[in-house]
Amino acid sequence: MIRHMExxxxxxxAGFAFVGRQYHLEVGGEDFYIDLLFYHFKLRCFIAIxxxxxxxxxxYSGKMNFYLSAVDSKLKTPEDNPSIGLILCxxxxxxxAEYALRDLAKPIGLAEYRLTQALPENIRGSLPTIEELxxxxxxxxxxK
Numbered sequence: 428m429i430r431h432m433e434x435x436x437x438x439x440x441a442g443f444a445f446v447g448r449q450y451h452l453e454v455g456g457e458d459f460y461i462d463l464l465f466y467h468f469k470l471r472c473f474i475a476i477x478x479x480x481x482x483x484x485x486x487y488s489g490k491m492n493f494y495l496s497a498v499d500s501k502l503k504t505p506e507d508n509p510s511i512g513l514i515l516c517x518x519x520x521x522x523x524a525e526y527a528l529r530d531l532a533k534p535i536g537l538a539e540y541r542l543t544q545a546l547p548e549n550i551r552g553s554l555p556t557i558e559e560l561x562x563x564x565x566x567x568x569x570x571k
Contacts, residue, residue, distance in 0.1 A: 442469040450475075452497050461494050472508040473498050476515065483519035485527035488535060495533045509533065 443465050450464040463476040475494050479487060491512040498510045512535040528535055 473510040479516040483516040488527040
């Protein structure tokens with residue numbers, strides 16, 4: 428999923444420069460990894476992106492706020508603007524999102540992504556169906 432998102436974001440157009448995937452930050456002697464890190468030349472700022480395969484949780488905003496502070500401290504130059512964060516989740520609850528982001532001073536956006544339901548014809552036959560995957564997962568649970 429991350430590779431597909433990288434390609435999509437790179438195709439967004441002028442101004443985006445890909446900095447890294449699973450971009451490593453060391454803070455306080457501990458290791459942290461930002462899913463995707465870009466630099467936008469027109470906005471003159473870093474853009475940190477976190478991809479979540481589940482619904483939005485309020486703690487995601489705290490983690491993003493932490494990442495933005497670390498990027499601004501470790502990577503940002505005096506000529507750069509403050510970094511921007513984007514959290515992409517499978518779904519979001521508007522009320523939880525509002526409360527989680529309300530008093531944060533850093534610019535953080537939250538968006539849902541949607542996976543396509545229709546597969547391209549040329550790969551449709553080479554992938555298992557949802558029913559086949561569910562049956563395989565059920566069989567593995569029974570064996571345990």
